[in-house]
Amino acid sequence: MASYLVRRLLLMILTLFGISIIIFTLLRIVPGNVVDILFDAGGFVDPAEKAKIEADLGLDKSIPMQYAAWIGGLAKGDLGHSYVSEKRTIDEILPRIPITARLAVLALMFSVLFGLPLGVLSAVRQNTRLDYVLRVVSLSGLSLPSFWLGMLILMAFVATTDAFPIYSAAPESFWQALLMYSVPAAAVGFRSSALLMRMTRSSMLEVLRQDYIRTARSKGATENSVNYRHALRNAMLPVVTVIGMEAAFLIGGLIVTETVFNIPGVARFLVEAIRWRDYPIVQNLVMFVAVIVVTVNFAVDMLYAVLDPRIKYSG
């Protein structure tokens, strides 16, 4: 187990290192840098001034040199400065994280709260009318773009209350804050709950076919006991993986939903930074996302070993 852990950790570092190189290179093969964009907007270009700004930002150095400067800074905890706001990158990113984290947690809660029980119900009542309805609902959930769902929710608000659920930095009460976050979180969570529902259903059906379920039935266990004590506990294993996968899935939903609802979170900030060619923000944010995904995957693997005694990792 210990040697497996070490191996996994080394692989994680290798993966993150690879991502840093790829993202860094990708961002720099773009024709035109932030200085070009700024001067485009200004209209007037003084070559000397442009060269000076480029030198100030370190854009005149070679790409490997720029990369070394970035990684060297990271090692010292220095993420550089935003090209656009000129603030420290860390000061731009950190205050936005709690906003997105609240949304993500609420969305995940929404997804588990609906996806899990409905998936189980769908499997237990396989091929009934209820199962068909739930399957169509989950499939349509996967087909609705979350930004469109967000817009429909906005429209429903306008139609019924004639008010926009606008994001405010200082909500008046806890309940107002909860409402402010839950509406966009539901828009994101609906899609994930659809995915979770499908996965739970197929995992549950797989388990219901096993021999030990037949054994439980034949020794006279009640239907409820078979479904919820024997089957559900075993079906939860693959579901844990899916909840882990949702981390990556949620990030995509958060990006578009924060844009629709005009929420100043870290996911929308990534898109803005990409538009502005604000390299220090983009590369650090992408690394941040990668660290989250890789860590969640690692945690899921470990959880798997804890939950399922049949799994023993060896080096």
Add this chain to the structure above:
Amino acid sequence: MQTNEYAAELSRAGANVGGRWSAALFLARRYPLGALGAAIMTLFVFTALFAEFLTVNDPLSTNSALSLAPPGNGYWLGADNFGRDVYSRIVFGARISLMVGIGATSLGCFFGVTLGLLSGYLSGWVDLLIQRLIDIMQALPLLVLALVMSAALGPSVQNVILAIAIPLIPSVARVIRANTLALREQPFVEAARAIGMSDLRIALRHVLPNTLAPLIVLATAQLGSTILVEASLSFLGLGIPEPFPSWGRMLSESAAEYVRVAPWLVIFPGIAISLAVFGTNLLGDAVRDILDPRQRT
């Protein structure tokens, strides 16, 4: 082989497997949701192919007098802020959507199959290298990688296709690799090796055809998500550039401010995206059930 199993299943179920049409009818009856998906997809492809003949107004021509005109008067899904016909833009948008969907899926599958075959068949350090590359690509969410790729490549239809195709590679490569590893140990591959066939020939003639069924399942499942990612990219303003009518872009133009005054700008393009993706998902489920009976639920 999968096809035999499938034929066997048809006859088990008492179907008349005499003609293609009766087989199709049998499948439609057995998988009604899949048939619905196929019908939606047919409509989608038909719209994309015959867009010119299905519209009266030019999707690109602007008319300030008609700005934000509600549905009616020849513009039966209304007009956008530039006075462009929403119906025409949705019909022509089907072409862009389908082009990007099929283009990105096939490109992603092509690279994924190549890497998966190489990785599974050659093993050794090639396998190790490809596996690490796939790990790297999989550590980023599809939309994030597509966003960065699309920004790096610049806005054009071809670049959007490429930007969406690259993040699809890992999942395809993984499935093909796993299949190749299993196939490599099969007696018919061993026999081919024994009679002195070259590795390349074995990989292409014996291994590749046997990975087709899982590949088709995967490709149909991916088609829906490529259409969604294109819509998201265009919605965020980093996808299909002007003047092409893209469904996602139509929604970004009609963002928050028009929600109040021109709901048709929000409703119709969204229905088009959802319907197209719903159709591919329904079809994808049915294709999986038919070609991969072990996964049937």
